[in-house]
Amino acid sequence: MTRLRDRFRSLTARLVLTTVALILVATTLIGVATTAAMRNYLTDQLDHQVQDNLSRMLRGPRGPGLGNEVGTVTGVFPTGDTASSSVVEDDESGRPKAQALPEKATAALDRVPADGDVHSVDIPGLGSYRVVAADLSDGTLAVGLPTGDIDDALSTLWWLEVLFGLVAVLAGGGAALVVVRRQLRPLREVAATAHAVSELPLAEGEIDLAERVPDHLTDERTEVGQVGSALNTLLEHVETSLAARHRSEQQVRQFVADASHELRTPLATIAGYTELARQRPDDPGMLGTALDKVEEESDRMTSLVEDLLLLARLDAGRPLEREPVDLTRLLVEAVSDARVIDADHRWRVELPDDLVDSPALVTGDELRLHQVVTNLLTNARKYTPAGTTVTVTVRRTGFSVHDDGPGFPPDLVEHAFERFARGDAARTRGQEVGVGLGLALVDAIVSAHHGRVTLRSAPGDTTVDVSLPG
Secondary structure (H helix, E strand, O other), rough: HHHHHHHHHHOOOOHHHHHHHHHHHHHHHHHHHHHEEEEEEEEHHHHHHHHHHHHHHHHOOOOOOOOOOOOOEEEEEEEOOOOOOEEEOOOOOEEEEEEEOOHHHHHHHOOOOOOOEEEEEOOOOEEEEEEEEEEEOOOOOOOOEEOOHHHOOOOOHHHHHHHHHHHHHHHHHHHHHHHHHHHHHHHHOOOOHOOOOOOOOOOOOOOOOOOOOHHHOOOOHHHHHHHHHHHHHHHHHHHHHHHHHHHHHHHHHHHHHHHHHHHHHHHHHHHHHHHHHHHOOOOOHHHHHHHHHHHHHHHHHHHHHHHHHHHHHHHHHOOOOEEEEEEEHOOOOOOHHHHHHHHOEEEEEEOOHHHHOOEEEEEOOOHHHHHHEEEEEEEHHOOOOOOEEEEEEEOEEEEEEEEEEOOHHHHOOOOOOOOOOOOOOOOOOOOOOOOOOOHHHHHHHHHHHHOOOEEEEEEEEEEEEEEEOO
């Protein structure tokens, strides 16, 4: 029973059942209308016969059975005399003959009003009749004909309608099943695509979601085409999302691996110098060197961990301070600090005329924006040779840092803002190679301010541009 009920839940079954129901209702209505029309037609014909028999009997002799067909009933009700009635039947020789009717039949005929209209009367022992009565000078005359032939014809018609109705229902249901299945075949192809996708392993790893609904099933002028097109759009979106998720997982794995590597180096250094100090406790010089190295590596680890924590907070969407920040003052102070730290570089600040009297104000976290500027200036100082000119240009909605140093390695430009992205020491002319979080922090902080940072680099022309909401 459950399986049968489930089969009738399908769209094919419902459409076929709806078609069959409509055919059944239509044939029923047609049958009822046809039967009613036929009944009215045959009854009118019979009524005309009854009227003609009455007229003939009024014009000629009125003896029972005279000129009347078999089944005709006649009732004569003279004034002040005994009423009588008869019915024409075939005798043994096959000739029509009038047979007297019992009193109950006569009484039934006597109740017919003499108004000239034909009335339906149930005569005991004979059945249903159509009877008309008329007044005479000496009484009343009633004439009637049986409705049996009409009932037989209507019964035959009704059974024929039932038979043809069943044939129409079966034929219509079969045709509907063929047509519906043919029309829903494209929908089954779309469903097959969806089932194929559902069987793919999408939980982990790189996803190759090549399944698509065929082009001939994506015509949006049809309902099935709209479904196919929508499914293709959904699959493209899912494929893009899964690819982004896979890239994110790979980045997280690489991030964890790089962070572990960066932390392992200072930890190994600390462990080595600690062991060395333990082996030579009587050497004051060695103890001082070991302590200095442990402190240096501890500071390095502290800085690295703080940067990692800041990146984690920014990734988690932690809100930053949203206060007006004087970007002009912030940049001038940062360049002044860089000039003190490294006098071998030439440090410049370009300030447009319209910012001389009115500072550039942005909304954000002043401490984090100062970190952005410091990281960019530190990068320019560490990875360019002495004598390089570093120019900071202030705008109303941001700033840029330009240097005329050797520039970024070409293969690093596209990945410069990724975490732990570093150039090869040989490609950076022997300069110190950092852990690769400086520009990643710049990008994360600027993005948290709903801004944008871009890099353009070529030998002698490197520019990092930061755009911030005003």
